[in-house]
Amino acid sequence: MEHNQEFFLKIYNLMDERYGEQNWWPADTxxxxxxxxxxxxxxxxxxxxxxxxxxxxxxxxxxxxxxxxxxxxxxxxxxxxxxxxxxxxxxxxxxxxxxxxxxxxxxxxxxxxxxxxxxxxxxxxxxxxxxxxxxxxxxADIPSFVIDKYTMRMFYRIGFDIDMKYRKYYEIFMDNLPHDVKLFKQYHALIVENSKLFCRKKAVCKGCPLERTCLKKY
DNA sequence: AGCCAGGCCTGCC
DNA sequence: GGCAGGCATGGC
The missing domain is CATH 1.10.340.30 (Hypothetical protein; domain 2)
Known part of the structure; x- marks a missing residue:
């Protein structure tokens, strides 16, 4: 499927507006x-x-x-x-x-x-x-994008290939986003937040900000 | 009561 | 290099 920086930033903005600042990771040190x-x-x-x-x-x-x-x-x-x-x-x-x-x-x-x-x-x-x-x-505040099961499930639903593994997702995100620590932290946190609400295995995507594109079963 | 959670290693093939 | 099975507790 087609992906570029605009695509990834659009999804980011949809979730960012809906969920707001997540302040990940919760820890003192x-x-x-x-x-x-x-x-x-x-x-x-x-x-x-x-x-x-x-x-x-x-x-x-x-x-x-x-x-x-x-x-x-x-x-x-x-x-x-x-x-x-x-x-x-x-x-x-x-x-x-x-x-x-x-x-x-x-x-x-x-x-x-x-x-x-x-x-x-x-x-x-x-x-x-x-x-x-x-x-x-x-x-360490180094911009290395975090992929997880939620990320793969969510973006599979949006249209990515089922057989894409961690490394492939990592490359795509790294290649299509500015390497910004704050952006990366918030993006991953937003994916988790959204997935907890809408993209669990058997959940329906109704109400998800990505609803219109997030139609596939996982 | 089962399913799931912010994975990874080992031992096969 | 890819995949099944094991690892263990607590919440819903």
Whole structure:
């Protein structure tokens, strides 16, 4: 299907006017964004909040403090967000990465070109494309567009091919939008907001700002 | 009561 | 390189 910058900005404006400023990502620090990005993998944000609250009650959220927690203790604290065995390991892996390669601050990943920083994150066990892009965008303020299941479902309904994968979506969004951090943050947040209301699997699109084009089943 | 949630890894092919 | 199966809790 035909797509250009005007197309993507039009959809952005429709949602932006309807839903307003979303102020993503909800977190006090950049490192808290990193933790949330791991914890929210295939998990409701509500559960993540519970885990973060548990962690905050126990420690100040720094990479070193995460590393210092006993494994079993860490698993226990993040239990509400599920998959706690693998997520505990992933939190430790990315924490030591931040300490060893980034001088304890995820924002220092800015010193690398986007492609390089992105690859460094992707090389970590437990960090896939969406998690990497979420961290780059929302923790480090680097314009790397975040794709997720909602994005693909919504734009499939608008007319994109069913077999398009993350990488293809990523390329299209990166190629057809100005690389602006604020725009990228708000765009992804708006997609999630709209999808929660209108584009769940079995939902009908009536009332969706994209109603006229969003007619397909997923 | 099942389905879903802001995915990713492994082990096959 | 693509895909099924596993990972686990909590909300509706």
């Amino acid at each position: 950049a490192f808290e964004v990193v933790l949330g990005a791991i914890l929210t993998q295939n998990t409701n944000w509500n559960n993540v909040e519970q885990s973060i609250k548990n962690l905050k009650k126990e420690i100040i959220l720094t990479p070193q403090n995460i590393l210092n927690i006993e494994d079993e203790k860490l698993k226990d604290l993040i239990k509400p967000s599920g998959f706690y065995n693998q997520k505990a390991e992933r939190l430790k892996i990315i924490s030591s990465f931040i300490i060893e390669k980034l001088g304890c601050d995820i924002k220092n990943i800015k010193e690398y070109p986007l492609i390089t920083g992105r690859r460094m994150l992707l090389n970590l066990k437990g960090v896939g494309e969406e998690t990497a892009d979420s961290i780059l965008l929302y923790a």
